[in-house]
Amino acid sequence: MSLPPERAAFYLACLQADSARLLEVGRLGLTSEVPSCQGWTVETVLRHVATVYLHKIEAIRIGARPDPWPPAGLDDRDALELFDETRAAIVAALVEAGTEKPTWTFSPSDKTSGFWYRRMALETAVHRVDAELAHDVVTPVDRALALDGIDEILTLMLGGPWWEEGDTEHPVDATIRITSAGRSWTIRLDATSAAVAAGAEGEVDAEVFGEPDDIFLWLWGRHDLSMDQSAGDDAAVREFRARVAESTQ
Incomplete structure (x- = not known):
């Protein structure tokens, strides 16, 4: 499935904006509980999204579902530092891969890197809202x-x-x-x-x-x-x- 260049650019812009906002809200406090995800804190959200980014970076790199997963040592990393590092890395991985590189996805009809442009933008938007809910500072998701x-x-x-x-x-x-x-x-x-x-x-x-x-x-x-x-x-x-x-x- 071919992703038009302007749509790819839109997803990257949303991913960058929402991940920046998620990092900003994370700095308001990591221990606040997330009402939309029982048992999660803001730190859990940041670590989850960072791990998702790393998983997709590896999937794009090897063209297959990463196994074994996850890598060791992630729990030892500072959550804010890890998230900031991986949010830059997922954007770089998508840009380097472009939209046509064959890779693993869970879509029956799209097995290209372009699939992950939309999925990562939407993943980030949802979890950005999770962190905002924890601090009662919710902002709208981009309408489109x-x-x-x-x-x-x-x-x-x-x-x-x-x-x-x-x-x-x-x-x-x-x-x-x-x-x-x-x-x-x-x-x-x-x-x-x-x-x-x-x-x-x-x-x-x-x-x-x-x-x-x-x-x-x-x-x-x-x-x-x-x-x-x-x-x-x-x-x-x-x-x-x-x-x-x-x-x-």
Whole structure:
């Protein structure tokens, strides 16, 4: 899958901005608890994201999933120093690889380094919000990035063949529509499938709508819906959100 140069530049800019903000918030205090990730502190967030960056740097370098993983000694590093070092390194690795280098990804359709441009930008945005929540200093996710993130979580993480064995605690049987900033996704769910289609065709059991930042963070469990952001079967919406959470574990 070819990633246009202007889109690659956009993802890199978002990655750099959000990682800088995450470092800034980390310096407000590492021990603050993260309400969106039970048992985590801001230090946990920084170490997690740094380890994710290192994993993707190695995957791009060797063109395969790193094994064994993780490397030894990371827990001994200063969290702020480690994060600052790795946030620069992931940008350098992506720039050096470009967008067409064959590598391991978890996407069935995109096995190029370009995949990691978007994924790392979105990973960073979500965890930047985690750290901000810990200090009650939340800032919005870039609107275009959040809209792209809605598409990623629905089409890549929720959609696909992952449910064929009925391996879910939330076998919701419903059709849900997500609408934000002029785009819609219609999701047909049952115990063994999750089919995601772009557009607003057909009848649905429930619809969720709102600004990209709100919907993106709700899908990732970092934001609650307000009373006027959904219509239809409330129980189906709750079960849909729980199914999304399963797909991102």
